[in-house]
Amino acid sequence: MAEKQKKLPKYLSLFNDIKSQIDEGFYSPGEKLPSVRKLSEMRGLSITTINRAYQELEFCGCVTVLPQSGYYVAIQPDYKPPQTSFKITDPQSVDVIKLVNLVFHDTTDQSLLQFGAGIPPADMLPIPQLNKILIKILQSKSIQQNVTGTAEGHASLREQIARYMFLLNSKVQPDDILITSGCNEAIYLAFASICQPGDHVAVETPCYFGILHILQVLGIKVIEIPADPKTGIDLDVLEFGLKHYKVKAVYVNSNCNNPLGSTIPTENKKELVKIAGKFNVPIIEDDSTGELYFSKNRPSTVKSFDKEGNVIYCSSFSKVISPTYRIGWIIPGKYIDQVAQMKQAINVGSATLQQVTLAEYLDSGQYERHLRRIRRAYSQKVRLMYDAVLNYFPDQTYVTNPQGGYSLWVQLPPKVNALDLYWKLKKIKISICPGAIFTVDHKYDNHLRLSASFYSNELSIFVKTLGDEVKKLA
Numbered sequence: 001m002a003e004k005q006k007k008l009p010k011y012l013s014l015f016n017d018i019k020s021q022i023d024e025g026f027y028s029p030g031e032k033l034p035s036v037r038k039l040s041e042m043r044g045l046s047i048t049t050i051n052r053a054y055q056e057l058e059f060c061g062c063v064t065v066l067p068q069s070g071y072y073v074a075i076q077p078d079y080k081p082p083q084t085s086f087k088i089t090d091p092q093s094v095d096v097i098k099l100v101n102l103v104f105h106d107t108t109d110q111s112l113l114q115f116g117a118g119i120p121p122a123d124m125l126p127i128p129q130l131n132k133i134l135i136k137i138l139q140s141k142s143i144q145q146n147v148t149g150t151a152e153g154h155a156s157l158r159e160q161i162a163r164y165m166f167l168l169n170s171k172v173q174p175d176d177i178l179i180t181s182g183c184n185e186a187i188y189l190a191f192a193s194i195c196q197p198g199d200h201v202a203v204e205t206p207c208y209f210g211i212l213h214i215l216q217v218l219g220i221k222v223i224e225i226p227a228d229p230k231t232g233i234d235l236d237v238l239e240f241g242l243k244h245y246k247v248k249a250v251y252v253n254s255n256c257n258n259p260l261g262s263t264i265p266t267e268n269k270k271e272l273v274k275i276a277g278k279f280n281v282p283i284i285e286d287d288s289t290g291e292l293y294f295s296k297n298r299p300s301t302v303k304s305f306d307k308e309g310n311v312i313y314c315s316s317f318s319k320v321i322s323p324t325y326r327i328g329w330i331i332p333g334k335y336i337d338q339v340a341q342m343k344q345a346i347n348v349g350s351a352t353l354q355q356v357t358l359a360e361y362l363d364s365g366q367y368e369r370h371l372r373r374i375r376r377a378y379s380q381k382v383r384l385m386y387d388a389v390l391n392y393f394p395d396q397t398y399v400t401n402p403q404g405g406y407s408l409w410v411q412l413p414p415k416v417n418a419l420d421l422y423w424k425l426k427k428i429k430i431s432i433c434p435g436a437i438f439t440v441d442h443k444y445d446n447h448l449r450l451s452a453s454f455y456s457n458e459l460s461i462f463v464k465t466l467g468d469e470v471k472k473l474a
C-alpha cells in the first residue's frame, strides 16, 4: 500500500525507545529509570512530553511510579508459562465440530460477556473510513459494470497485497496471489489442494480450532507437535515427526499465535523452512494475526525465507480491518495451479465490492496509523487482563504473556475441567473458550483461552467472578 511516512508524535517515539530498552533488558525489573528532568535535558523535549511518555508506559504496565521518587521498571508478578510440552502423538482423526459450533454461536450472542470470542470489537475497526469509501464506490459507474469478478480476485487488491508482501520481504507479483473469502478459506484451499482424506498433517498444538474444523471436514488425520508459549512449534519434535510419519503438510500460525500469543523467532523460521524442504513437505503459514505484534518491529514471515515456493502463505484482513468483509489471500507458491482450480470450483471468486473497497482503503495511506492504534490498544487490554488473571485466579494457574494478538492461554489447576467451567459461566452470562477445542487428544481439558479484545479495566470484577468459579472447581 502507498505508505505515507508520517512522523510519530514525540511522546510516542520516546515511549517506543524506552519500551524497547526495557524489552531488550537494558533496564532490569525494579531499576530506576532516568528522571523526567534528566530526560528532558538529554532529549531536548518538554517536561509535558516526557510525562506523557511515562504515563503511557505506566498504563501498559511496563513501569510503575513511586510518589516523590520517580519511575521504575515494573516487576512482573512471579510468572510461569503454561506447560505445553506434551510428546508427539500418533495421527488421529479430528472431532471438534460440536464444540466449535457452540463457541461460534456464543460470539453472536449479545447477552454474553465476550471473554471467549476471538473477534475484534467494532471500535477497533476503521468502520467510518471503510463506509466512506464504500459509498463512493457504490455511486461510481465502474463497479456497476463490473459485478462478476474473477477466481483470482480483483487486480487492484492483489496489487496492494503484492506491495504489502514486499514490505514483509517477499517479492511476489499480483499474479502469485489469489483473493479468498477470509483466511479460513485460504487454509481450506491449501489443505484440500495437497491432501486426500486419510492423509496425515502436522499441526502445532494447541492449534486454532478453525484449522481442526477444516481437517475434520476434509477427513485428514492430525499429528500434534508441541508448541512453546514464547517460541511456537518445537522444531526437534517436528523433525522427528517428519522422519517417522508420512506427513503431507505442516501448519503453523507463525506470529502472535492464536491461542498462545507466541511468535516463532526468525532463526526458527529459517530452520523450519530448511526442515520442511529436507522432507519435501509444504508449510502452510497462517499469518492472519501477524500485524497484532506488541514489539517494536513487524515479526518476519516464514514465507520470506522460502526460495522454492514450498510455503503456502495465508492471511486475511478479518482481524485488523473487518471480519464483516471476510477477505483474505493465499500465495500458494508452486501449488498455485491446484489452488486456483480449487478456488474457482468452490465459489468462482470472492465478493468484488469488498475487494475494491479494501484496495482503496489500503491505497489511502490510513492503514499504518490504524494498525498502530489497535496494536497499542490490544497490548494494553492484554496487559490488564493478564494482571487480573494473576490477581484473581487460584494457585496453580499459569497464564501466557503474549507477544501479540489478544488471546491469553490459561492453564488451570489440574482438577478443574474447563468444559464444566464453560457451562457454569454460561449460566451467569460469561463466555470463555474451553481448551478442549484446541486439540484432537484431550490435551487441554484444564486449559482455556481468554480473549482480551473486549476487555477494559471496568470488567475486572468479572475476571474475579471467573477466578472464584475456578476456585470452587479446584
Ligand SMILES: Cc1ncc(COP(=O)(O)O)c(C=O)c1O
Pocket (backbone or CB within 6 Å): 118, 181, 182, 183, 184, 185, 208, 210, 253, 258, 286, 288, 289, 315, 316, 317, 318, 319, 323, 326, 327, 328
Ligand atoms: C489463527 C487464525 N487463523 C485463521 C482465522 C480465520 O480467519 P478469517 O476470519 O479471515 O477466515 C482466525 C480467526 O479467528 C485465526 O485466529
